[in-house]
Amino acid sequence: MSDDDLRQEGGTSRRDFLRTAGLAAGGAVVGAAAGAQEADPLITEVQEWASATGEGVDATPYGMPIRFESDVVRRTVSWLTADPISSINFTPIHALDGTITPQGCAFERHHSGAIELSKDNYRLMITGLVDRPLVFTFDDLMRFPRENHVYFCECAANSGMEWAGAQLNGAQFTHGMIHNMEYSGVPLRILLEEAGVKPEGQWIFVEGADASSNGRSIPMEKAMDDVLVAFTANGEALRKEHGYPVRLVVPGWEGNMWVKWLRRIGVTHSAVEAREETSKYTDLMPDGRARKWTWAMDAKSVITSPSPQMPIRHGAGPLVLTGLAWSGRGAIERVDVSLDGGVNWQTARLAAPAQKFALTRFYLDIEWDGRPMLLQSRAIDETGYVQPTKHQLRAIRGLNSVYHNNGIQTWAVYENGAVENVELDA
Ligand SMILES: Nc1nc2c(c(=O)[nH]1)N[C@H]1C(S)=C(S)[C@@H](COP(=O)(O)O)O[C@H]1N2
Ligand SMILES: [Mo]
Numbered sequence: 001m002s003d004d005d006l007r008q009e010g011g012t013s014r015r016d017f018l019r020t021a022g023l024a025a026g027g028a029v030v031g032a033a034a035g036a037q038e039a040d041p042l043i044t045e046v047q048e049w050a051s052a053t054g055e056g057v058d059a060t061p062y063g064m065p066i067r068f069e070s071d072v073v074r075r076t077v078s079w080l081t082a083d084p085i086s087s088i089n090f091t092p093i094h095a096l097d098g099t100i101t102p103q104g105c106a107f108e109r110h111h112s113g114a115i116e117l118s119k120d121n122y123r124l125m126i127t128g129l130v131d132r133p134l135v136f137t138f139d140d141l142m143r144f145p146r147e148n149h150v151y152f153c154e155c156a157a158n159s160g161m162e163w164a165g166a167q168l169n170g171a172q173f174t175h176g177m178i179h180n181m182e183y184s185g186v187p188l189r190i191l192l193e194e195a196g197v198k199p200e201g202q203w204i205f206v207e208g209a210d211a212s213s214n215g216r217s218i219p220m221e222k223a224m225d226d227v228l229v230a231f232t233a234n235g236e237a238l239r240k241e242h243g244y245p246v247r248l249v250v251p252g253w254e255g256n257m258w259v260k261w262l263r264r265i266g267v268t269h270s271a272v273e274a275r276e277e278t279s280k281y282t283d284l285m286p287d288g289r290a291r292k293w294t295w296a297m298d299a300k301s302v303i304t305s306p307s308p309q310m311p312i313r314h315g316a317g318p319l320v321l322t323g324l325a326w327s328g329r330g331a332i333e334r335v336d337v338s339l340d341g342g343v344n345w346q347t348a349r350l351a352a353p354a355q356k357f358a359l360t361r362f363y364l365d366i367e368w369d370g371r372p373m374l375l376q377s378r379a380i381d382e383t384g385y386v387q388p389t390k391h392q393l394r395a396i397r398g399l400n401s402v403y404h405n406n407g408i409q410t411w412a413v414y415e416n417g418a419v420e421n422v423e424l425d426a
Contacts, residue, residue: 076090159409252297295328
């Protein structure tokens with residue numbers, strides 16, 4: 001089972017949203033300030049939680065989110081694939097802030113389920129066109145110099161269900177096949193140099209220890225550049241579902257190359273030989289030809305709040321618009337936000353200087369007048385590339401693609417604060 005099985009259902013286009021927007025029930029309290037003066041028993045009276053002691057430090061050896069946050073979890077869409085072992089779940093990006101994705105809610109994509117592989121049983125082999133074929137234990141890997149980097153990992157199928165029209169009502173589902181973590185690992189270059197790559201070794205073929213093996217080819221130039229053989233994410237060991245004990249991290253490139261439970265690296269001759277073995281990830285064009293070699297993820301962004309799962313609960317007045325932007329070709333340079341479906345644009349504030357191949361958080365602080373909005377965000381990366389509209393993208397790629405949908409997302413915000421996934425007419 002591969003990502004090719006991700007099915008698109010006949011797009012429930014919501015082109016007539018403008019009419020419904022006009023009819024949406026009112027209820028916005030115009031002019032309400034963020035903060036009130038009246039006496040509130042929650043601040044004036046002694047509460048139950050202040051009248052007794054809380055839990056001791058021995059209660060929770062490994063912490064979990066408090067129960068009030070129990071809806072901030074990965075979710076699946078049941079019709080995507082036939083079986084959960086070959087499926088995808090989605091990061092709750094609508095409910096997170098900052099840029100780091102906690103491992104416990106970082107999306108998962110498996111072709112044959114998450115396996116349990118111990119450090120003791122772990123081996124990594126480097127074979128093929130090398131001077132010294134090598135097999136490393138986990139402890140061997142720990143003796144090589146390490147680096148730390150924050151990188152996003154986006155499945156090429158992220159937003160794939162939206163090609164034919166607005167379909168899934170939530171940023172989690174439209175854009176949640178992405179996570180962003182801080183990895184510690186050994187640069188792959190160091191291990192390849194240890195094995196001694198022969199001059200004719202131009203590609204590597206990487207495989208995992210799971211039944212699917214998820215074999216993928218990577219050009220030597222990338223392998224020698226910034227690819228990491230990683231064993232921690234956000235400071236702790238990789239979770240089972242992200243490839244414990246070791247996964248490949250391929251910055252900026254599509255998630256399917258980030259091989260989990262990394263087992264074998266074969267150094268091979270030519271691009272063609274290596275790529276033909278596994279050229280599964282292609283983008284079908286309207287004329288029947290297919291785009292291949294589409295490894296880097298193009299610049300993309302999405303407003304995470306407000307969004308369908310994060311309606312506006314407070315009526316008119318101060319409103320924080322926020323979202324995420326990223327590019328597999330370099331750092332994010334600028335993010336623009338539109339409140340009127342792309343007619344006018346304002347430059348958003350980046351929460352921190354953008355880092356190459358990592359998620360960038362943006363904010364736009366506005367005074368909402370309580371009227372309907374058509375929210376969009378548009379990412380621009382350091383190469384000057386501007387995130388296209390969905391219409392611009394479809395004009396080139398047609399409707400048959402699954403992968404690499406980086407078109408601009410539109411959220412319709414209604415007067416009552418509800419938010420819906422919509423598409424604009426061209
Ligand atoms: N061994 C192995 N590696 C794999 C896969 C797999 O099924 N097996 N899935 C790939 C795909 S398609 C994606 S998008 C990423 C997802 O990584 P995650 O599960 O940590 O989010 O892992 C990639 N690496
Ligand atoms: Mo993927």
